[in-house]
Amino acid sequence: MISGLAVWGGAGWLIDRWLDTRVFLPVGILLGITVAIYLVVKRYGGPPPTPGATENSRTPGGRRSRPRTQKGQR
Numbered sequence: 001m002i003s004g005l006a007v008w009g010g011a012g013w014l015i016d017r018w019l020d021t022r023v024f025l026p027v028g029i030l031l032g033i034t035v036a037i038y039l040v041v042k043r044y045g046g047p048p049p050t051p052g053a054t055e056n057s058r059t060p061g062g063r064r065s066r067p068r069t070q071k072g073q074r
Contacts, residue, residue, distance in 0.1 A: 001036040008032030 012028020015021075 001033070001040065004032040004036030004039075005029055006032070008035070 008031045009025060009029040012024035012026070012031075015024040015028075
């Protein structure tokens with residue numbers, strides 16, 4: 001995460017020196033932190049699922065699926 005901050009902050013600093021401004025250094029630092037956090041979450045995933053919740057017990061919309069019955073029975 002520190003390397004993202006350093007790389008993008010350094011790029012912002014270089015652009016600031018080149019254009020004689022003071023706006024790109026903070027933008028580069030924020031961009032570096034944001035990208036670093038995104039990559040860490042993408043790599044290691046989000047928080048673990050809640051206990052007791054199984055993926056098979058719910059439909060994609062979040063509603064419980066109806067129990068399956070024998071053909072012809074209701």
